[in-house]
Amino acid sequence: MGRIGETTLEIDLSALEHNFDHFKSRLDPQTKFLAVVKAFAYGSDMVSIAKKLEALKVDYFAVAYVREGVLLRDAGIKTPILVLHPQVINFGELIDRCLEPSLYSPRILRDFLQVAKEKAQHKYPVHLKFNTGLNRLGFWENDVNHILKVLDGRDELEIVSVFSHLAASEDENERAFSLQQIDTFKKISTALTQKLSHRPVRHMLNTSGIINYPEAQFEMVRSGIGLYGYGNHHEIDEILKPVATLKTVISQMHKIEPDESVGYNRAFKSDGHRITATLPIGHADGIGRQYGGDKTHVFVKGKRAPIIGNVCMDMIMIDVTDIDCEEGDEVVIFGGNHSAEEFASSAHTISYEILTAISQRVKRLIIP
Ligand SMILES: *Cc1c(COP(=O)(O)O)cnc(C)c1O
Numbered sequence: 001m002g003r004i005g006e007t008t009l010e011i012d013l014s015a016l017e018h019n020f021d022h023f024k025s026r027l028d029p030q031t032k033f034l035a036v037v038k039a040f041a042y043g044s045d046m047v048s049i050a051k052k053l054e055a056l057k058v059d060y061f062a063v064a065y066v067r068e069g070v071l072l073r074d075a076g077i078k079t080p081i082l083v084l085h086p087q088v089i090n091f092g093e094l095i096d097r098c099l100e101p102s103l104y105s106p107r108i109l110r111d112f113l114q115v116a117k118e119k120a121q122h123k124y125p126v127h128l129k130f131n132t133g134l135n136r137l138g139f140w141e142n143d144v145n146h147i148l149k150v151l152d153g154r155d156e157l158e159i160v161s162v163f164s165h166l167a168a169s170e171d172e173n174e175r176a177f178s179l180q181q182i183d184t185f186k187k188i189s190t191a192l193t194q195k196l197s198h199r200p201v202r203h204m205l206n207t208s209g210i211i212n213y214p215e216a217q218f219e220m221v222r223s224g225i226g227l228y229g230y231g232n233h234h235e236i237d238e239i240l241k242p243v244a245t246l247k248t249v250i251s252q253m254h255k256i257e258p259d260e261s262v263g264y265n266r267a268f269k270s271d272g273h274r275i276t277a278t279l280p281i282g283h284a285d286g287i288g289r290q291y292g293g294d295k296t297h298v299f300v301k302g303k304r305a306p307i308i309g310n311v312c313m314d315m316i317m318i319d320v321t322d323i324d325c326e327e328g329d330e331v332v333i334f335g336g337n338h339s340a341e342e343f344a345s346s347a348h349t350i351s352y353e354i355l356t357a358i359s360q361r362v363k364r365l366i367i368p
Helices: 013-025 038-043 046-055 066-074 088-096 106-118 141-151 172-194 207-212 234-239 340-345 351-357
Strands: 008-012 032-036 060-063 081-083 100-103 124-129 157-163 201-203 220-223 244-249 252-256 274-279 297-300 303-308 316-319 330-334 363-367
Touching: 008 013, 013 032, 013 046, 013 363, 032 046, 032 201, 038 046, 038 351, 046 066, 060 066, 066 081, 066 088, 088 106, 100 106, 106 141, 106 157, 141 172, 157 172, 172 207, 201 220, 207 220, 330 340, 340 351
Parallel strands: 008 363, 032 060, 032 220, 060 081, 081 100, 100 124, 124 157, 157 201
Antiparallel strands: 008 244, 244 330, 252 274, 274 316, 297 303, 297 330, 303 316
């Protein structure tokens, strides 16, 4: 491949297919697969990721907000789209764009029913979200009767799925809690479906759930991070392929004398003769200030180079004293063999955060 020439996030669609196939192979053949493409497909490129997954016959998409679903519809995506966290103000647009809401509280149910009625809907597909311990979003177990009462004798809405979300699916120390959540979810969905004339799809597992609780796959699973190549699990990470690789180039190199400093606030003070490289990427591109100060590495010619001093808005400086490199050379921030999980952990955070932080200013290069 030619030189990238500027900061670029490469999106490898064959890696996406590999990860999708891997998770499908862990599931029963009839289990439906919902791909979570919220937050620009975890900071990559929502439209190209969704188009690829649609071609691979994924069953469902999920986004967090209505705006994200609208972007997918504008791009011609036809697959059903679940909106996990819709707001009342967007209900009209949600219906106009054939997006399917997660209904998560008595208020949201009442307000959505009202809009569906005004828009003369008949069996509009909706999803009921139950809280089983995450205590973030969702109806409570004892809301079941209320929901049934509100919907009794009306036909504006059809409950197409019932779901919940695990609080600690990646944490083996919380196994008992997760099993308890699964149990509560079974009770709730049974209580609900007994009173309905049809059987909604049930789903509970995110990526780590698929890995650790395959017995709870029900009729569908919801995977995000795993599709992008990270499984919160060492052995699985060996199998998965990172979809996104963040690369940049060396803009300029400097020889630094002993006692000189580098960057704002003189945060790096040299203890000897050093060679530094300045890179065209900064906190406005998603590399936050927590990655400065000599604790995070990037890769030049396959060798580790620490980010030194303070991260600037548009630039970072790295120490390349022991690396044979020159201006214009490529630098890998993360991706490929250099996991975003490891990059993130140097600043005590997780792959999800660094992936979704890469700002829209960074060029995306789609590799088919
Ligand atoms: C984001 C999200 C997911 C995806 O989780 P991963 O750990 O990325 O697989 C699944 N379900 C819900 C409700 C979510 O908000």
